[in-house]
Amino acid sequence: MNEKIQEAFNKQLNAETYSAYLYLSMSAYFEATSLRGFANWMRVQAQEELLHAMKFYTFLNERGGRVVLTAIESPPTEWQSPLDAFKNAYAHEQKVTAMINGLVDLAIEERDHAANAFLQWFVTEQVEEESSADAVIQQLKLAGEGGGLFMIDRELAARVFTMPTTPAQG
Ligand SMILES: [Fe+2]
Numbered sequence: 001m002n003e004k005i006q007e008a009f010n011k012q013l014n015a016e017t018y019s020a021y022l023y024l025s026m027s028a029y030f031e032a033t034s035l036r037g038f039a040n041w042m043r044v045q046a047q048e049e050l051l052h053a054m055k056f057y058t059f060l061n062e063r064g065g066r067v068v069l070t071a072i073e074s075p076p077t078e079w080q081s082p083l084d085a086f087k088n089a090y091a092h093e094q095k096v097t098a099m100i101n102g103l104v105d106l107a108i109e110e111r112d113h114a115a116n117a118f119l120q121w122f123v124t125e126q127v128e129e130e131s132s133a134d135a136v137i138q139q140l141k142l143a144g145e146g147g148g149l150f151m152i153d154r155e156l157a158a159r160v161f162t163m164p165t166t167p168a169q170g
């Protein structure tokens with residue numbers, strides 16, 4: 001496997017695992033503030049991120065690359081409000097989108113067509129990730145505090161994690 005791609009994919013494996021950590025930390029924050037619907041939404045998001053990490057893990061192995069697991073940074077533990085947490089999540093996804101785009105650029109530079117094809121799933125996924133975080137931000141802005149927040153919490157409680165049919169997908 002191309003060494004530059006291998007190194008960059010290992011970095012992304014770390015970043016996706018950090019994303020899972022970040023959202024699980026947000027989930028714990030929401031549990032602590034008794035917003036169980038918000039906590040559920042973040043827990044499902046964390047599970048998705050673990051699948052993203054596993055996609056990189058599987059691809060590296062399939063291509064004869066070497067997976068190297070590195071330390072995961074501690075995520076923040078507190079946010080000012082639900083809106084603050086979702087703004088943070090949205091900004092984080094924008095950062096991840098930039099990272100994925102950087103990987104596509106590298107795959108093109110290195111003429112690694114398999115890596116490029118693999119990454120296209122993530123290009124599409126990032127559109128969904130940014131839009132779903134932004135959707136909650138917009139709802140929170142409309143709702144303000146109190147009753148509106150409670151209604152959003154009930155709505156976010158409905159999100160369920162669905163295991164993809166093949167382990168490498170998600
Ligand atoms: Fe991700």
Ligand SMILES: [Fe+2]
Nearest residue numbers: 048125128129
């Ligand atoms: Fe997603």
